[in-house]
Amino acid sequence: MADSSCSALLLFGATGDLSRRMLLPSLYALHEDGLIDSGLRIVGTARSEHTDADFRDFAHAALDEFLPEDRKDETKLASFLARLEYQTLDASNVDGFADLATKLGDTSCGLSIFLSTAPALFEPTIEGLRRAGLAHDNVRIGLEKPLGNDLASSRRINDAVAGAFAEDQIFRIDHYLGKETVQNLMALRFANMMFEPQWNAGNIDHVQITVSETVGLEGRKGFYDDTGALRDMVQNHMLQLLALIAMEPPRDFDATSIRDEKVKVLRALRTVKAEEMVRGQYRAGAVKGGGVAGYQEDLGEPSDTETFVAIKAHVDNWRWQGVPFYLRTGKRLAERRSEIVVQFKQVPHNIFSGRGGKLQANRMVIRLQPEEYVRLQVMAKEPGLDRGGVVLREVNLDLSLTQAFAEARRRIAYERLLLDLIEGEQTLFVRRDEVEAQWRWVDAIRAVWAGGDMECKPYAAGSWGPNAAIALTERDGRSWND
Template structure:
């Protein structure tokens, strides 16, 4: 049922995600006139605030995290007028009645954004249902993590599905809100030069890197129970892989796109021995500053991996024999998310006799911190060539902020919150996708447990264990750094 919400409830409204992302995103949407004037936003959490206290909390968050070019004082004040607050312990279903009273009656549609601990999902859903906040005009957005394995994910999804149908469940992966991730679809399916080459006949391998310079950063309790495989590979990286590898959907809509993504995820081959490397950072230096090792930050010994490198294969016609190298880790030399499409060399080089080496073309899609697309092509070095023609690799660069200088750069959650309010599921993850991702991840962890695999140490500020280099080099591949 299509409807535009005129009420929005933010669970976990005083948490870090709300401060850094949700409130600034909503303020930016408000300033640009992209949400209806009558949209009311109700924050809720265990923190004891009244309406005025929550507005001051939001004011401080906007002062810190809303970009300066979007922080017009009059717009901030009018945005704060939209906000109200209801203290709530989500573990107690009887406490939801005051929230329902705060919401009021006669609204056209309600969207709920759930950013709480996974253990609170079931009682929160039960509380919403008991308070009458789960009817036909209510949709719910679920922030990850959605479980720690397939079984726990199904438990959460079953609890949500008992109250909300799939077409009103919005599972959030904020990477899908990033402009360059969405631009990947435009690059592939709106340009005739790419799609005919997007297959095993022309592509040698694919690399996906998500690297971070930070360590635990206040996520001690969650991260040590999750590790890099669950925290990054299971959701963000597999979504990027699915977008790179999917077949062309029949049209640009939620069902068609997600149908094609789930086919890729179900065709991921189980990893063999030697197809993955795990690591854990030791003390080192990041940009000249000394940083402690993982165990020191944690305050105890741990076998949790902070780095993973994987060689994956997709068992279908398009990608037969093409390795997908995935790499993610904490305390690496730089923060970046990028996709590298390495094409095969030309079948015959007419320049080889003169000693000119033609390097294979490479497409690099930068997602963060810089959004850009770079294609390497071979070009002749200028000159008279009396000693023979010389070739050099030349980058063709498209910097997205430069190419589109007019439109504002948006926070990923702006698009996702707006889509939640308006009911567009295209950039949200369907249940069968989540379960296909967990099935593959659980198989990897089972293999690690069977082999008693322990993470290898790597110095903070390096690109991970040396075994990760060897993982790629066995296929004649070097990581793009």
Template sequence: MREPVGKLLLFGATGDLSQRMLIPSLYGLHADGLLPEGLTITGTARSEQDDDWFRNFARKSLDEHLADDHKDAEAIDRFVERLHYQPLDASTIEGFDQLAKKLGDISGGLAIFLSTAPWLFGPTIKGLQSAGLAGDNVRISLEKPLGKDLESSREINDIVAGAFPEERTFRIDHYLGKETVQNILALRFGNSLFEPSWNARGIDHVQITISETVGLEGRAGYYDEVGALRDMVQNHMLQLLALVAMEPPARVDGTAVRDEKVKVLRSLRPITGSDVSQLTVTGQYDSGAVKGAIVRGYDEELDKDSNTETFVAIKAHVDNWRWQGVPFYLRTGKRMPERRSEISIQFKPVPHSIFAERGGALQPNTLVIRLQPEEYVRLLVMAKQPGLDRDGVRLREVPLNLSLDTEFAGTRRRIAYERLLLDLIEGDPTLFVRRDEVEAQWAWIDGIREGWASSDMKPKGYASGSWGPSSSVALTERDGVTWNE
């Protein structure tokens, strides 16, 4: 259904995600004239409020979360005119008829953004069906978490599929909306330079790191039930791995791109049983110092003892022709020294160094794709240092930089939700996650968790402000590899 809808419905419209991301993103699209003319945005939550309250709520959100140079009083006034509000307790079927009445005529199409607790998915879907809000011209977008394992994920997907077929279901992984993530496709498939060596013959290993400096930050109840493996690896990191490792799609559309991603996810070598102690590391942060500030340990923040992991490192393999034998090292953690999301691809060394006899030392080329906080692509290459070379050739590793902030300085940098919300409104599924992708991810993650349980593997402590347990260093150094820090 690739056509714009006339109405957008936001569940969880008064929550933190709405304040920080959704409302500012929708305003940005409105200010740039990208929202369909006449599109109305209806928010719903349990709070017994009205349209005027929600419009003031939106103004406060924009005032707090928009950069000053993006604030335009006239544009904000026009934007809030699009906003409406209807209180609703989504746990009961009562109230959905009133919501349908508030929305009015949806013959022009309706897009629903569902950002609620997973246990509310079932009652919400039933309520939407009962009120006639699940017809052929309605599409739905789902925020994570979509289950806690393969079984619960299938249950959620079955509930949603009972009302919304796959082509009208848009599962969000906000990392896929990041500009630099989109550039992985452009870098790989838009340049003949890389593709011939983008395989086991040319690449030694791949590292993917997502590090955070924060701790629980008000998410204690959720995070302690989930942990780093399910919170970060199952979705964001495996999606990045799939984009790096996928075969060239026939075209850039929702079917071709996602077909190639799911092939990669199904090719992940299972990590089960005794393999988990050799191929995975788990950790939990203790007290320490982050950016000069003394912080408490995880158990102290939680105010109870817990075995939930806040750090995971994994040595993964993709068992197919392109990647046979190439390790993919994944690492994510909280209370790390810096906030960083990046992909580091190290190519194999040249087969023979002609400079060795004259003292020239070579380093393998490395391609670094930084997603945040800066956005850049950096290729490290060898160059000769200036000089007469009478005492030997001196070589040095130098960077070839593509800074997106610099190269596209005149273009406004959009946050991921702007792209994703616009694609939802227009019906483009390319950057959303398909059911078979989600379930392939969960199958791999469940194997690791079962291995941890069967071997009674507990997270090792690491000081806040460090790069995790020392065993994570050993995970790579056994292969002669050093984490890119």
């Protein structure tokens, strides 16, 4: 992209909840730290009628609500708000894009677009941008999910986008990839000699990936009931985590090398059998000591949409042959947690058994939220003279990223992703072949469900899901890291 001093950032859905909570605070943080050029214009657009002044008032209220008190510098807030402009647009009407182009003016020196819209509006939006001359070589477009609801619809959207933009102009967003701890997965694996030689079927027994929420629908009734846990969380976030954990070492730390290795993993995923998956839906229960209603009561109508999924996945290649990857995600679970657990195999011979020493296999826990840490659980001997026998106990070697980098600014994912979009860095964005490999695997699971043999099992809100999810690991002699 050319000189950024006259470039612009265009935000679709600028008055929505994502903009309030994430995009505007992230852009303010980049502005506050001088990371975006002082000449960058930020133009919001949405269906609602607003003036520039209205949008600035909206943004000011959002920043007042979501910025911490120590970040509210009135001078910097004023200079940030001065960047903001607004253009009303009905994205379903391609004729309205001419006014948007007029508002933006000359974009030949660079335009970045953040597109967050319903799947049905992707195609008219792309066509409107193309007709208005807003799809030229110096435009980059960031696409927020959902990019379709199956492989066929995803391909239609991607075909529409590809009809106006080259692949190196397209930035498909998965905000999990912007999380600092997720990026640290690559540093952990490929910057430390002690781990990568052990990272294979010879040394690892299994891997668990958990993304659990305590909340219910939280104002997302229509979207969530049409989507469900499998498509909302597994198809994107969890499969991206699996790919980062399982991929081969890339040749270099660049977009092409990393995404080449991720897509190899996604294509190697074995089709899941009916007995290797569980789907569930929460019923009334208690979360954080308070009673909550069941999903259908929250929704206000009968539904068999799943709010919980557990899957036993396999990556069919040499590195991971025979190693199960257990995935689970759900709403109204016992605890809010996103983590990856790498369970190593037991040592081949216990030299302490004759003295009463009992061993547990080593385990690495990579916590993404709410805390951020890497914890290696190892065996150590309890202090003492050992006349009654050797006592071995599991102890934690902790790396708290929050404490280790206490002086560094803790940034939310969208700060990095928006900056990368503006600067044209694609490493943390998802390529088309990745998206399609993810959908192909998920569609095969949904085809099993469509056969009618996979009922939605009830579980009490505040639990860890249906009993069948516990059995998924226990019949293999394993257990979830609860």
